[in-house]
Amino acid sequence: MAEALVSHSLEQLALVCKTQTEEQVQLVVYHVDKDIKKITNNLQTIKPVLHDAEKKQVTNEAIESWLERLKGASYDMEDVLDEWNTALMKLQIEGKVENAPHMVRSFIKFPCSCCYPFNVRWDIVKKLKVLRGILDGIVNERESYNLETIGQVSNSFRDKVVLEGQKSRICLMDDSLVFGREKEMYDLVRILLSKDRRDKAPHVTSLVGVGGIGKTTLAQCAFKDERVKAHFGNNRIWISVSDTFDEVKVAKAIIEGLNEDDVSPKGQDRLKPFMLALKNSVSGSRVLVTTRDKSVADVFGSVPTIHVSPLSEEHCWLMFREIAFAERNEHQRKELLQIGKEIVVRCKGLPLAAKILGGLIRFKTRKEEWQQILDNKIWELADAAGTELFPHLFLSYYNFPSEIRACFAYCSIFPKNYVMEKDTLIKLWMAQGYLGLGPYGEMVSRGEECFLTLAVSSFFQDFEMHHDGSIRSCKMHDEVHDFAQFLTKNECVTMEVIHGSELKTEATLSSSRNMNARHLTITIFSSGDGFLPEADTVFNFKATKSRTLLALLMSEKGRSTIDCGPPKLANLFLKFPCLRTLDLRGVLVLGIPSQVEKLIHLRYLDLSAQGNLTELPEALCSLCNLQTLKLNNCYNLKQLPKAIGKLINLMHLHMGTQHSILMPISIGRLICLRTLDQYTVSSIVLGENEGCSLKELENLNELQGQLTIRRLGDVRDLREAKIVQLKKKRLNGLHLSFDGNGGNEKQMFNDALLLNGLEPHPYIEALTITDYHGTRLAPNWMTPRLVLTKLKKLYLASCKNLESLPTLGTWPSLQELSIYSITKVKKVGVEFLGLNVEGNMRKLESPSLVLFPYLEKLHFQNMDDWEEWDDAGLIRWEDVNVILPRLSELEISNCPKLKGLPWYLWGSPIKQLNIVNCPILKEACQKEGEDWPKICFIPSVKIN
Structure with a gap:
């Protein structure tokens, strides 16, 4: 960690000095030029010995303490440099950079007129001088530790992984791959399937063994075993819980991973309600528990208990070989065989150790590299670290x-x-x-x-x-x-908040650790009722330099009742000014106070699932370092702040697509934006700010992933469709929603023109069109000869005036087609397939053409007037074999007037047919019905 921090500090120093030189803004460099050079020299001097220091700290407390002080200084250095760079960015945002030389002179003569830059400059000067002194002492002290100069670890391992991934997708180790567990597996399945009528309570079987022995893998294999699946059907529940568990979840079925503290007398009392619930469960039920501690099995009265032993050396070798020798030639296998078997001895029968060492050595091609692993001094750390697995992890980690x-x-x-x-x-x-x-x-x-x-x-x-x-x-x-x-024992602090219980912090947490921690996590277990402490109590950390604060709601049901109103959040923002990551999903946010502007380092802010949040303050827009803003499921948030365009580094704006959020015109200035879930066109005025038009999307050329554009019916200037240039190559999904006002003749005409101009790039993979008011869906870019060649998913919904479906059968890549609430369509004819009509004869445009060649799923729903699915006039039965050759799932629901199915379905490999609320079609598809011969070959037919 220290090596990474030092590297980043050097990068920041170079960047901020370069920026000031290019922009001619000498806010700080003039005053601390010598300090900057000395700090840079110190960091460059100390960097080569850090890899050796990080290894030795495990057994040397003095080196560990020295590294902690270095990391603390590096963190502080990053904060100061980031503050410096932020001051420069704010000057750029406010448009003052052009007059920067004159402005700096003005600071000296008239500090009151430019107070903010003047104060920031001298604060930074002072902080840098202090940090230089601290680093001088740390660098001088390193001589006493005899640290070796190793330099930065080579990137060769990572490069080989990436190169392998470019050749073909990396084959990850199959978690279900099991060696040498045939007997345990046989015994476990036999117990789960056994019948004992004398005992009405469910059998509880425990798998007991040390960490990494393969208990969970064995349990998963039994859970997925075909015999077990056939016996229990869908009545199988898999639950994973941590050392601190949510009683509501545990009461359902399975408990895993309780540690020694949890089975103390107090812990046993907590388990009694679960045992009572288990005794009242259905006869024949089985409970499988995995645990490291046999006393957990004793509490449950497990009969029998299966002790999972280490693998034999032979089976451990088989697992190791599966990973380490993948894709090696015969010569390499022979050369590395003996060393490989010696390395396997180090695994001590632990499957996880075999996987880790196999993953480490997989991309090492030379015999000398394998020998270095075998002879590494790190194996001596087993006793010091307190666990047999840590040396294996250390070896891989330091690689x-x-x-x-x-x-x-x-x-x-x-x-x-x-x-x-x-x-x-x-x-x-x-x-x-x-x-x-x-x-x-x-x-x-x-x-x-x-x-x-x-x-x-x-x-x-x-x-x-x-x-x-x-x-x-x-x-x-x-x-x-x-x-x-x-x-990270000296950097990360975790607090657990459980309803009805006192706060629980890590048992080993000391006040000094609390004060120096850089990352704070609060896990909140709430079932929706019961006492939860006040926010001031929850956030009562002394680590005021923390860079991460996560408040995570861990319960599957319920919500947090920890009230974080604006005054409490204001205190939090003032208390933790160094935050780079803030996740408040686990608390109840009632509003964001203006003090949020104090979080100048913030890069990641998650306010998702805050149903009481109605607005965001303009002060939020001063966070010019912000990269990610998450507002998913904030259902009462109506609009974004008007100055959001100041967030010049914002790359991800997540708002979900469940409800519309109005946007200001400044959204068009976020040219770094990659993620924008939705874009809402506005024809109204947002307070003092005009709502955004479609053209604000024009310069957002970095957008990628999925984009939903709402209220296209409100577009006032149809020329904007051409201006906006939706041919953004990184977008792979597009939803065009015309949910504007009215459906009159003018609206119908405008929608058709607008859709014609909103042409996506030809490689888009998913397209959704909803609430379109036109009578025909035929933009130039959807014609058979200008087809979207890579489109895999197409959804058409709520196009109330559409009288016919577009020609889609010639689209070469379409895999899923869903047509919902197209209520005026009465007939789906062969034109839908892409057949030409000549008098009363229909024929394929080309004898070699396959229609819907890759379509696998076809759904029709809420087609109120649909009566006929036509296939009449196909001139050859051979045509049937080239229509829908891969269709596997067909669903038709709420189509009350549909009379029958086309004959060409007879040639499709349909596996699942669902017909719901289609009374006429239902009669036709009965065994004695007219359409039964068309569907009798389908394995699963469900008619409701």
Whole structure:
């Protein structure tokens, strides 16, 4: 961590000096030129020994203390440099930079007329001089520790991971991959499926073993076993809880991970209500508990208890080999075989250790590198660290470059079993400066590389994937989480707030740690009732230099009742002026006070799920470093502050799409913006500020992901559609909502013209059109010959005047098509497929053309007047085989007049057909009905 902090401080020093030189704004450099040079020299001198110091601190308290002081000074240095850079940015925002040389002279002559820059300048000068003195002492002290000059760890490991990922998607270790557990698996499944009529209470079986032994993996395998699934059906519940658990969740079914304190007499009292609930559950129920502590199993009366033992050396080798020897040639396998087996002995039968070492050594190609792992002195740390797994983790951790080490250590701010969203994690790393400085794209790429490296190294697990195969989220193994907390024991403080209970802070927390901590996390467990302490009590930390404050609501149900009204938030903002990350989802925010402007370092602000929040203060717009602002599910927030254009570094503005938020005209100045969930066109005046028009989107060329544009019906100048240039190449999803006023003839005409001008780029993947008032949906860019070639999902909804569906069958990539509430369409003809009409004959435009070639899901809903789905006139039965060749799911609901289905469905590989509230179609699809031959081949037909 220290190495990363020093590197970032050097980057900041270089940047701020460069900025002042280019802009000719000598706010500080003139007065502290010698101090800046000395600080830079000190940091450059100390950086090469930091890697060795971080290794030795585990067993040397003096070095640990020295590093803590260095990190403290580095944090303070970052704050001062950031304050300096922020002052420069504010001058730029206010448009004063052009007159900067004259302005600086004015400060000296007339300080009262330019008080703010004058004060900031001398504050920074004083702070830098103090920090220079502190760093001088730290650098001089390093000589007494005999630290080796190693230099920065090579990025070769990360580079190999990234290169491998570019060749083909990295194959992450399968969490369900199990070696040598056949007997335990057989016994466990047999117990779960056993029948004992004499005992009405459910059997409780416990898996007991040390951390990293594979208890959870074994339990997951049993949970997913086909025999268990067939026996219990959908009545299977999987729950993960941390050492501090929410009683409401635990009472449902499963308890995992209770530590020794939880089974003290007081802990046993807490478990009794759960046992009573279990005894009253349905006969035949089974409960499977995983725990490190046998006393937990004793409390539950587990019969039997399965003790999960270490793997044999042979099975541990098989797991290690699966990872470490992947994609190696025969020569490499023979050369590395013996060293590999010696390394496996170090795993001591722990599957997690085998995964971690395998992930570490996977990209090391030379025999010497493997030998260095085997001979590393870090194996001597097992006793010092207090756990057998920590040496394996240390080896892998110190193999990472400094920025990856910092990114991993920061993950200790989350509680155990927390689902970490990859995109959010990268934004948090960026907010702390761990991804360096530079263009946004480069920082995101570094974040992706860090995440991927930690993933393939088994520091992350339990991955959830997006539909395209990329990682959406992950968790950390409990042992890995413990390791992260071990690394940050002097920097991270966690407090647990449980309804009806006193505050619980980490047992080892001392007042000095509390005062010097840099990252604070409050986890709130609330079921919606019961006493919760006051906000002033909850935020009663002494760590006034904290850079992170997370208030996380952990309960699945209920909401926080910790009242954070404006006065209390004002105190919080004044108390923690160094915050870079602030997440207030776990408390009740009633309003944001103007004191928020004091958080000049803030990069990440999450105010999501604040239903009482009705407005944001203009003072928020002074946070010129803000990168991410989250306002999801703030249902009563009506508009954004008019000066939001001052947030020149804002890259992500999350507002959700559930309700409209009006925007000021200054939104168009946020040219760094990447994420904008919704954009609402306004035809009204927002107080003193004119509402934004469509053209404000013109310069937001960095937008990516999904964008919803609301109230297109309120566009007053139709020429804006051409000006706005929706062909933004980074957008992959677009929702065009015409929910303006009226549906008269003029509106119908305007909507058609507007849609024609709102042409997206041809590679967009998802398109939604709602509340369109035109009678035809036929913009130039939706014609068969100018098709959106990469479009995978199309949703058409609430287009009340639409009389026919557009031709969609020739779209080459379409996979999902949903048509909702198109109430005036009476007939879906073969033109929908893309067939030509010649008299009474219909034919394919080309004999080789396949219609809807990739469509898998087709949904029709609320089609009030739809009567006919026409296939008449197909001239050859061969045509049937080239229509919807991949359709697997067809759903038709609330189409009361639909009479039948087309014959061409007979040739589609449909697996699921759902017909809901379609009385005429229902009769036709009965076994004796006219359409039964068209659907009799479908495996699952549900008609309601």
